[in-house]
Amino acid sequence: MLSAVLKSLSVYEAGEQPQDRDFIKLNTNENPYPPSKKVDRVLRKINYQKLNLYPDPDSNRLTEELARYHKVAKENIFVGNGSDEVLAFCFYSFFKQDEPLLFPNITYSFYKTYASFFDIDYKTISLDKKFNIDFSKFLQQKSGGIIFANPNAPTGIYENIARIKKLLQSYQEKVVVIDEAYIDFGGESCISLLGQYPNLVIVRTFSKARSLAGIRVGYVMASSFLINALNRVKNSFNSYPIGTIASKIAICSLRDDEYFNKTIKKIIKNRLYLCEKLKELNFKILPSFTNFVFVTCKDFSAQVLYKKLKEKKVLVRYFADDNIDNFLRITVGTKSQIKRLIENLRNILSNP
C-alpha cells in the first residue's frame, strides 16, 4: 500500500520536547527568554470571530514587514511554516539537478533527510581540522547546488562574509543556500550580498533569536526569480502555510527591535559565562557564534554525560553520528539554568 520511496526514507530526529516542565531544556536551542511583550498585546487583540476566514495565502503583511525590516523589496521575501518547511521547498525548487548537491559532512542533519525525501543525490564535503567549512573543496566538484548553515550547526562555528563572497564569486551557475538560523547571535548576515548574487538564498527563522519557536514561522531572502519559484512550489503544496495568528505575532516581534537586541546581548553574555565555567571543568569548546556551544570532554564519554544529565533533569543534545559522537551540543540558557547545568556536570565528573 505504501509508495516505494518510503522504504529508503531517512527520517530526521528532532530534539526531545518533554511535556514534563521540570526539565531544564538545553537541547533544542530555544531562546530561554520570552518573546517581546508586544506579542502578548497582539494576542489580547485577536478577534476569534475572524478565525473562520482563510489567512491571506501570500502572507502579504508579514512579507512587507520583513522587507521593510531587512531593507529589501517585498519580491525578495518568501515566508513559510517554520524554516524547516522553507528549507524543504528550497530543496525541491533548486536542488533536483543532474549533479549532486554539496553540503558539509557536519551540518544541520535535516539536509540529508530532505535530500532523501526528494530523491536528490548529494555529496558531503569534510570540514577542516578546526571544524571550518573548506569552500575550496566545494569548488573542486561538479555540483547541482550548495547548502550550508552559517553559523554552522551543531558546531556553532561562523564563516566570515569575505570567505563566502569568494565562494559566490566562483560559483554562479547553481543556487547557494545559506541557512542563517543562528546569525543574530554575533555573526554578520550575507544579506548585503543578495543584490550581487542572484543565485544566493538566505534562510531565516523566528524560532531562535526571536523566541517564537511555538508559532512556526521561517522565511527566505533571495532574488525575485528564485522567490517566484518558491511561491509556485508552495502553491503546489499548501496555499495557506501560515495561520492568521502566527502572522500577526511574527509582525509585532519585528517591531520590537529594542527588546530583541537586549535579549541577544544577554545570551551572548551568558554564552561567555557558560564557556568560562565549562573550561574550568576541562571541556574543549568550539568557538560559538550561536546560542549553543559544542563541547567535548576528554575524560568522559559524551553519551554517558548526556544520559547522566538527563537523569538529573537537564536535557542537552547528543548526536550518535561519526565525527561528533563525543560531543554535546548545549543550548545557552539563562544564568540560573547554566548554574544548574554546571553544578550537575561537576557532580557527575567528580563521581564517575
Added chain:
Amino acid sequence: MLSAVLKSLSVYEAGEQPQDRDFIKLNTNENPYPPSKKVDRVLRKINYQKLNLYPDPDSNRLTEELARYHKVAKENIFVGNGSDEVLAFCFYSFFKQDEPLLFPNITYSFYKTYASFFDIDYKTISLDKKFNIDFSKFLQQKSGGIIFANPNAPTGIYENIARIKKLLQSYQEKVVVIDEAYIDFGGESCISLLGQYPNLVIVRTFSKARSLAGIRVGYVMASSFLINALNRVKNSFNSYPIGTIASKIAICSLRDDEYFNKTIKKIIKNRLYLCEKLKELNFKILPSFTNFVFVTCKDFSAQVLYKKLKEKKVLVRYFADDNIDNFLRITVGTKSQIKRLIENLRNILSNP
C-alpha cells in the same frame, strides 16, 4: 538554477482572499459563523512567554482529543498544517506507485497539482450524467490508488456509505483516500468502515464546519500502519507542523459540540433558503450536502455572472475548466449575505 520539475508544475489556484472587508465572501467555502466562544477563552489564557518553546512535534494532546472525539485509537490519527498539507503527505506516502492514481474528472482541483508536484501518474474517471461518482469504472482500471472527496467538490454531491463500502470490498490492495472536508454538513462519515478496511484513509479539516480556516489544522484517520507511514513522511519534511496556539484552539473547538451542531443546523437551513431563492431565479442546482451549492443558469454565462457579482462586491467561485465552465460555486452564507447575493443576481439577470 531551478530544478527541472518546476517547468511542468501545475500550480493550484486558491480562491481570492481580498483584504477589502467590504466583500461578501461566498467563494472559498468558509463558514460564515465564528468558531466556538471557547476559542476566545483559550486565546485569552495563552501564555506568550512560553512561545519560545517548540510545540510538541507529535501534537499528542490534539491527537488524543481527536481520538476521543471520533472514538478511535490515538494510533489512528495524524494531524497536519491544514488538510492541504495532510493531503500532500497522503499523495507522497501512498500514491507513488507503478500504476496510475485514479480520481473523478470533476473533484477538488488540488489533486492534479499534488500529482504533478510528486510526479505521480494519474487518470481521471468521468462522473455519470447526474454528476455522481461512477465507482464501477474505477474498478475496471489497473491503479495505484484512489482518491475522491465525499461530498464531492465543487459539485456538492454526496455518495452514500453503502456505495463506498461496495468499492472498498473490491479494492483492498491499494489505498483509498476519502476527503471528507464537507462531511459534517449532512453526510454520513466513513469512519465506521475504518476497522474493516486497513487501506481506507479519511481526511478532515478544521477549516469548514469548525469555522477555523485561520488556524490551519487538518487531520487523517486510518489504520495505524498507514498513520505510521504519514508520521515518517512528516518527520522527513517538517518535524513541527502545528504551532502551540493552533493546537490549543483546535482542541477547545472539539470540546464544544453543542455550538458546533447548532452552527451546522443553521447552515443547512440557510442552504435550503438559498436553493429556494435560486430556483425562483431559474437556476439549476445540484443536490448539495455541503456548505456550498453548485449552480448553473441556462440564460446567462457563469463567467459573466461571476464578474458582474464581483463588481457588486459579492465574490463567488468560477472555474474555467471543461465540463463545469458554466457553473458557479456559491458558499452558503448567513441569511443576510444570501439576501444580498440574491438581490444582486436578480438585478443582473433582469438587466443583462
